[in-house]
């Protein structure tokens with residue numbers, strides 16, 4: 001079995017690539033390459049792209065790209081899946097193995113994509129905490145602009161069969177649950193947050209999440225920004241552009257991220273996050289009763305059902 005190292009990109013079909021490009025620039029991504037039928041957008045890290053928009057008649061979430069550590073891992077995955085490795089014909093090149101999943105979206109294992117020069121990103125703001133004032137004689141003057149994205153951090157899926165789909169993530173991608181949600185008793189697991197085990201010594205608390213729902217597919221894709229001020233300025237900027245918010249700004253409980261969710265022009269949900277938890281790969285999962293107050297430590301009130309169904313709470317613009 002191959003253990004994925006990290007998430008690489010998401011692929012969506014869009015009827016209007018110009019419209020998609022305008023939104024995702026407002027969201028903080030940068031155009032990396034554009035062809036008549038394909039738009040590649042990147043963050044400030046060295047990965048060639050993290051968001052792929054394909055021209056198509058109907059909008060649809062298509063695939064999630066996951067990085068593996070070596071060409072040998074990719075060859076082994078191809079053997080185990082009984083499929084061919086394919087060259088990737090776009091910026092950065094590399095090789096890919098496609099996995100059909102039961103979760104309404106394909107997974108693509110990738111390796112060998114050539115990195116690009118990282119883009120400039122402002123340094124994290126130095127904060128003067130009550131008990132630790134590190135900023136002396138300097139002023140806080142972050143500006144309102146798109147919340148520059150560093151990287152894609154995770155994708156949350158809705159899943160009609162958590163047991164089967166959680167096992168699929170473990171058996172096919174080598175992922176492990178950091179936290180599991182249950183209703184009533186822990187053996188009635190409904191959802192969970194999975195981390196990568198093929199990556200570094202410390203990895204994101206979750207790279208794939210599964211939320212319970214009657215259908216399968218992508219719930220949201222989440223992109224990391226520098227700090228909380230970037231997030232609030234990004235929120236102000238997106239509102240000023242007339243973009244539609246779903247939920248935020250707030251701080252989650254499981255994963256601890258400061259979050260802010262938005263609808264793109266096709267109704268796909270994307271998230272800005274910062275200050276997420278890290279775990280050791282292989283950490284044993286913790287179990288939590290699912291409840292409305294399990295969603296956030298602070299932020300606008302919303303129910304689990306409304307969040308999963310992507311219904312903005314009252315008062316969202």
Ligand SMILES: [Fe+2]
Nearest residue numbers: 156220222271
């Ligand atoms: Fe998220």
